[in-house]
Amino acid sequence: MLVVIVMGSPSDSPGGQRVAAKLTEFGIRSEIRIASAHKTPAYLLEMLDKYEESPEAKVYVTIAGRSNALSGMIDAQVTAPVIACPPYSDKFGGGDVYSSLRAPSGVAPAVVMDPENAALMAAKILGLANPDVAAAVSRAQSRQRERLFAADEIAQQVQDPRE
Numbered sequence: 678m679l680v681v682i683v684m685g686s687p688s689d690s691p692g693g694q695r696v697a698a699k700l701t702e703f704g705i706r707s708e709i710r711i712a713s714a715h716k717t718p719a720y721l722l723e724m725l726d727k728y729e730e731s732p733e734a735k736v737y738v739t740i741a742g743r744s745n746a747l748s749g750m751i752d753a754q755v756t757a758p759v760i761a762c763p764p765y766s767d768k769f770g771g772g773d774v775y776s777s778l779r780a781p782s783g784v785a786p787a788v789v790m791d792p793e794n795a796a797l798m799a800a801k802i803l804g805l806a807n808p809d810v811a812a813a814v815s816r817a818q819s820r821q822r823e824r825l826f827a828a829d830e831i832a833q834q835v836q837d838p839r840e
Contacts, residue, residue: 678734678807680707680799683721683751685741687711692740692764692792699796703813705803714746721747725754734806736799738762739786745776748786758802759786762795 680700682693690709697707712721728735737759741747748761763777777788789795797814804811 678705678803678810679728679731680705680736680738680796680803681728682707682709682738682740683724683747684709684711685713685715685739685745685747689740689742689764692762695792696738696740696762696796696799699793700799702817703796703800703810705796705800705810712747714741714750715744718750721750722754725751729755729757734803736760736802738795738799740764740792742766743773743776745773748777748788749780749784752780752786753784758799760795760798761786761788762790762792763788765790 680696682696684690684693693709697709700707710724712724714721735757737751737755737757739748739751739759740762742764745761745763748759752759761777763774766773774790780786787798789798797817800810800814804814
């Protein structure tokens with residue numbers, strides 16, 4: 678199993694590193710690559726051809742800000758799922774995200790804004806065919822629930838019943 682993290686530029690590296698770190702928690706191997714749909718399309722297509730030659734189960738996570746052509750271009754070229762994880766930008770009132778949400782017919786990348794959640798979605802997809810990954814996802818969900826239960830107990834203890 679492999680998650681290919683494709684970033685549009687080096688400035689997208691913080692998001693890519695967060696995705697890769699979370700994938701490691703699920704026991705999933707990842708590779709981080711940089712290619713631009715606008716600036717290096719031929720290079721991107723050649724890279725995708727090499728990944729698509731492998732029968733290995735894979736998911737692509739794309740991280741590209743501003744005009745996110747990367748996610749749609751990759752999705753249109755591969756048969757594996759693509760998860761767009763555009764970095765949030767205050768510029769244009771956060772409107773950059775629309776280039777990730779709107780896609781032409783026949784192009785369907787999922788959009789998950791948080792890098793750790795993008796990794797979780799990739800793990801859930803790969804977990805459909807790998808019981809070890811599915812179990813890792815289940816354990817992570819249980820830990821999340823336990824943290825909330827513990828926080829609720831603390832919140833209840835802090836309250837003064839006389840108020």
